[in-house]
Amino acid sequence: MYNLRNALSRIYAAAPKSLSYPSNLGQQRSIGTSTGGNQLNGTFYEFRNYIIQPGKVTDFMKLTSDFIHLRTAHSELVGYWSVEIGCLNEVFHIWKYGSYKERSAVRQALATNKDWQQNYISKMLPMLLNQTNEIVYMVPWAELGEPPKKGVYELVSYQMIPGGPVVWGKAFQKAVSAHNNVGYCTLIGVFHSEFGHLNKVHSLWWHEDGDRRASGRRRAHEDVRVVAAVRDSASYLVSQTNKLLLPTSFSPLK
Numbered sequence: 001m002y003n004l005r006n007a008l009s010r011i012y013a014a015a016p017k018s019l020s021y022p023s024n025l026g027q028q029r030s031i032g033t034s035t036g037g038n039q040l041n042g043t044f045y046e047f048r049n050y051i052i053q054p055g056k057v058t059d060f061m062k063l064t065s066d067f068i069h070l071r072t073a074h075s076e077l078v079g080y081w082s083v084e085i086g087c088l089n090e091v092f093h094i095w096k097y098g099s100y101k102e103r104s105a106v107r108q109a110l111a112t113n114k115d116w117q118q119n120y121i122s123k124m125l126p127m128l129l130n131q132t133n134e135i136v137y138m139v140p141w142a143e144l145g146e147p148p149k150k151g152v153y154e155l156v157s158y159q160m161i162p163g164g165p166v167v168w169g170k171a172f173q174k175a176v177s178a179h180n181n182v183g184y185c186t187l188i189g190v191f192h193s194e195f196g197h198l199n200k201v202h203s204l205w206w207h208e209d210g211d212r213r214a215s216g217r218r219r220a221h222e223d224v225r226v227v228a229a230v231r232d233s234a235s236y237l238v239s240q241t242n243k244l245l246l247p248t249s250f251s252p253l254k
Contacts, residue, residue, distance in 0.1 A: 002227060004015075005006075013155055013205065013222070025044045025101055036232075041098075042098050042099040042100075043096065043097070043137075044097055044136065044182045045094045045135070045138070045193065046094070046097065046134070046135055047093075047135075047139070047196075047202070048094075048095070048129055048131060048132070048133045048135070049092065049129040049130075049131070050088050050131050051089060051129040052090070052091065052128060052129065053089070053091055053127055053128070053130065054088075056089075056127040057089055057091075060091070060124065060127045061248065063089075063120065063123055063124055063248050064080075064120075064250070065089075065249060066246075067116070068080075068250050070119070070120065071110070071116065071120075074110060075095055075096065075097060075103070075106045076092075076095065076097075077095060077096075077251075077252055078093075078094040078096050078144070079093065079094050079247065079252060079253035080092075080093040080094075080247070080248045080250060081093070081153060081245035081248065082116065082201050082245070083244070083245060084152070084243075084244045084246050085243065086155075086242065089129075090183070091248075092243070094177075115241070127250055130155040134195050134197070134200075135193070135194045135195035135196065136192060136194060136198030136202065137191065138189055138191055139165070139169075139173075139188065139192050141173055141190075142187070142189060142190040145206075146188075146253075147186055147188065147206040147253060148206075149208075151209060151254075152207050152208075152209060152246055153207070153208055153244075153246075153247065153253070154185075154207060154213065154244055155202060155203075155204050155242065155243045155245055156204075156240065156241075157201070157202045157207075157240060157242070158198060158200065158202070158203075158237060159197065159199065159200050159237070159239045160172070160199045160236050161237075162198075162199055163199070164199060165192070167174055167236065168236035170233045171233040171235070172201060172233050174229040174232065175228070175229045175233035178220075178223070178225050178230070179220055179226060179230075181215075181225070182216065182220045184207075184213070184216020184219060184220065185206060185216060186206040186207075188202070188204040188205075188253065189203070189204045190202070190203045190204075190207055191204070210218070210244065218232065232251070
């Protein structure tokens, strides 16, 4: 532990107080800290993952489709997906909030909403095996994108070394931008954890279908610019996972 603290101290001492670099995803923005426009104006996103009992996914989806309007009346749903590859019997959804005060008010309103509690929650909870959530911010150099048409999504999650974007932000942005430039997919958003696993980043991608993703990945792996950018970013990487997501009929992101 002592050696780790010394190593991190040397990294912080060597790192400039504010790093700026060009981004093809938007105008030049500072990545000296993790504080971006969303954090300054209060906007954040909540990731929610539910593991459904085997054999109950169809019932869960039908119930949610019938009553999701009661939930979206209180706050904005960004997207709702079933996980096709990565974890079986799982659903993943993203909610947007303007502040923690807003989220608290929404939670309180839902807790006292008899229609929501009786028609949905009381029937949904027995179908669940597990629930987790995470609060994330959009990184300063990205914004929520729109898919060009209906397709599938890929959520890639990266556990980075301690230190935050001041240590690994520049290399990570270059790696994401390099993949985006190949053109086989559309970047929907890049999110940095605030509550949950710290130093975790998620990139959400749209693909036309699974086969187009596979062929695009092969092209990316043959692109020397992508290989170089990924190699630099990987030096700060602890682990990564991904999931293939299918949008539900009631998901705003299709």
